[in-house]
Amino acid sequence: MKEKIRIGCGAGFSGDRIEPALILTEKGSLDYLVLECLAERTIALAQKRKLQNPEFGYDVLLEKRLKDLLPLLLQYKTRLVTNMGAANPIAGAKRIIELAKSQNLSIKVAAVIGDEVLEFISGEEHSLENNRPVQSEGKLLSANAYLGVEAILPALASDADIIITGRVADPSLFLAPMIYEFGWGLDQFELLGKGTVLGHLLECAGQLTGGYFADPVSKPIPGLDQLGHPFVDVFPGGRGVISKVEGAGGVISQRIAKEQLLYEVLDPHHYITPDVVADFSTVQFEEIAFDQLQVTGGCGIERPEKYKVSVGYEAGFKGEGEISYAGSHAVERARLAGEIIEKRIKGLVPNLRVDLIGLNSLHPNDLSKNSNPYEVRLRVAGMCKTLEQAQLIGEEVEALYTNGPAGGGGARKMVTQVVGVVSTLLDRNQIKPDFQLLST
Amino acid sequence: MKKLVDIAHSRAGDKGNILVLSLIPFDSKDFDWLVQNITADRVKSHLKGQIKGNVSRYVLPSIHALQFTCEDALAGGVTTSLALDAHGKSLSYALLEMEI
Secondary structure, X not given: OOOOEEEEEEEOOOOOOOHHHHHHHXXXXXXXXXXXXXXXXXXXXXXXXXXXXXXXXXXXXXXXXHOOXXXXXXXXXXXXXXXXXXXXXXXXHHHHHHXXXXXXXXXXXXXXXXXXXXXXXXXXXXXXXXXXXXXXXXXXXXXXXXXXXXXXXXXXXXXXXXXXXXXXXXXXXXXXXXXXXXXXXXXXXXXXXHHHHHHHHHOOHHHHOOOOOOEOOOEOOOOHHHEOOEEEEEOOOOOEXXXXXXXXXXXXXXXXXXXXXXXXXXXXXXXXXXXXXXXXXXXXXXXXXXXXXXXXXXXXXXXXXXXEEEEEEEEEEEEEEXXXXXXXXXXXXXXXXXXXXXXXXOOOOOOOEEEEEOOOOXXXXXXXXXXXXXXXXXXXXXXXOOHHHHHXXXXXXXXXXXXXXXXXXXXXXXXXXXEEEEEEEEEHHHOOOEEEEXXX | OOEXXXXXXXXXXXXXXXXEEEEEEOOHHHHHHHHHHOOHHHHHHHOOOOOOOOEEEEEEOOOOEXXXXXXXXOOOOOXXXXXXXXXXXOHHHHHOOOEO
């Protein structure tokens, strides 16, 4: 058994930068690298791509992320665990094999499957969010269970260099290597809880080294343009020490770790993953050396009885239009433009939203009460059933050029296809994770 | 006029239609004052234009932090919201605007 294992996080979401993973692998002496690239909507959109072409459905940035990374993983003996499989882990694995062959590299890739559960959903299941049948939200596109370490461990036990999954709980991507290397039991909830704490800290990558933390006035962070992603040294008893590659941008500190520990945690005493219900309330941080943060405490209570399932459905089209005004009476002219649009299309688009960017588009009105900006941007948005209805919104804003208030400029219009996501629960015994091993 | 931003930092997170806001003092000496004065009700009142549901507060002495879970706060849910900031990520700074 190893004395410690080092796990790095090279991507914290689907749109993360490419090079931090390369730097981590080259200079971080990692045992494991995790690339976390799945958000709630991402799988439903990936599912649509797969329906159009069964060869697709994996993360669109898969090749870009792996092109230069593959040789480094082999050279520095780093195993990769990633959820870039999205809606099609097997196709993703095949693509990686092709990439490796084109570089004359010899690798094995394990594709973890079993998260897709649309066929087991009747549609009558009530969503956790709205407590009504999921099929009442719209046409169902996808249903994916959040798998846990039990799905990843068999793949880790094979000699795969890369493990690519579909929907898996983010902390499980980190916890599985810990269990595999240290031989933790799946019922040793205290250890699983500690490992889940470390996984949750690392899963958003740069958010742990000062990204999304920096405020140049109150809490400055150097080198955001070259932000280094974090890694953690995990010890067999569940203690962790967080650090980053020397010389990379960013900082390791208690303050940053506290923000990340609590990020998106509904109840810090009961943080629920497929593996364990973890208790974050006893976590402690200590800066033990420059850029080295020790993490102790944290615990686990039990394993949840059910798997959480993310259900994607067709939710129509969002239409938007924007136009800017500056100088004297900018706010008044922008407000007038908004009123004109409302009069013209409120009947067709009853949920029309009107914002003044630069004044009140982000926060409740009372917070910007006494502000008077030099320039302001009108934004009009609405949710529609059809593409044409959604397009109308932007078209009406653009038509203000010759029909609206004076001095309007920079008009833009956009339409986005909307995929809604709700969640429900399935019994553990309905889910059967598996994996396929592919090699060059 | 002092605001929360002068003594604390915050990060916003989202889960469906629920907004999660941490509140962490820069100086741990201010933790007790925050516990006494920044209650769930006060947060709900400050963000009344945004939060339609219940606010729960968790107190975490081991890291000197507070966590506020705010229900029905994201215009129906991040995936179908029309808000420019559908995830409510910028709302951490709305909280920090609170006068103290």
